[in-house]
Amino acid sequence: MESNSTKIAKIATKMAICNRNEEDELKRFYNEQGIKVTAANMGGNINSSISKILESALVAAKRNGLIREEHLHEGAVIGATRDAIIQISTRANGLNVGGKIGIARGGEHISVCIFLSIGLLHLDEVVIGIGHRSLPV
Known part of the structure; x- marks a missing residue:
């Protein structure tokens, strides 16, 4: 049986990798299940973008x-x-990135997933990082 923390981490990952149309559908779908989700686009040089x-x-x-x-x-x-960020930083250090942050909260569990495309000449590398915390309801 899947734990709640695993379930919420998977949902945060879905939010980070979906497109804008899917994002709206997922928000409605998970809201009906009592799970709150959101996502935010991001990009730039990873070193100067951490605070953003x-x-x-x-x-x-x-x-x-x-x-x-x-x-x-x-x-x-x-x-x-x-x-x-720690999980993605060594792969993206000093490079330009673009991607999304996906966040999911279900009960006491909250997960943040960052999915990035890393620009490297004409090659695009991808990287994903995820973090989890527990909060009182």
Whole structure:
């Protein structure tokens, strides 16, 4: 049987890899199941974009009602986002990236997934990172 943390991590990943039309459909679908989701586009040089990635994840989570505006909730989103950044940073170090941040919250579980395409000459590399935290409901 799948744990709730695994389920929420998979949903965050779906949000990070979907296109805009799918994003709206997934929001409706998961909302009916009591799971809140959101996504935000991102891009630029990874080294100079880290603070923007953190800010984008936090703003998206607040705007879409995944978290409350309080220290514990904000810290959970920042921590999960930092974990995801750490996982992608060595592959993307110094390079331009473009992609999406997907966030899902179900009960006490919140996951942040970052899916990126890394521009390297005429080749495109892809990388994915994910972080998870538990929050009181």
